[in-house]
Amino acid sequence: MANYWLLKSEPFKYSWEQLLKDGKTFWDGVRNFQARKNLMAMKKGDKCFFYHSNEGLCIMGIAEVIKEHYPDPTDNTGKWVCVDIKPYKSFKKPVTLQEIKEHPVLKNMQFVKQQRLSVSAVTPEEYEIICKLGGVSA
DNA sequence: GCCAACGTTGGC
């Protein structure tokens, strides 16, 4: 049974389009203890929503974890980790923050409540609803 | 170990 997550990225730093082009990437640069805890809980095959912050403010699609956490090569303290992900599905229609906030279930998502958390957990219920809103099957 | 100050993030 896979778990579900939400990854936040600023499009000018690393966008969904870039991930589609690259085919896969390593999710580095996490410097937050709670986000690290989530990264370390990720398992191969878990699905992650890919959210654009600052610009766009919407979930662009779903990525899949292809490699579980390992030391972040961009970190020289040895404290932080990253995971490898690849694109899984692009949403036909990006799901905006506004839609999420207006939805009775989604407005309680961890990522809405903790806007600063770059990696947050998503429940199976939330996952299904967002897939539906995005126009793809779960 | 607590709490105030500070810095950073992110929505608007």
Add this chain to the structure above:
DNA sequence: GCCAACGTTGGC
């Protein structure tokens, strides 16, 4: 560009 929210740091 502003401001609110929150995580982190550092002094006690």
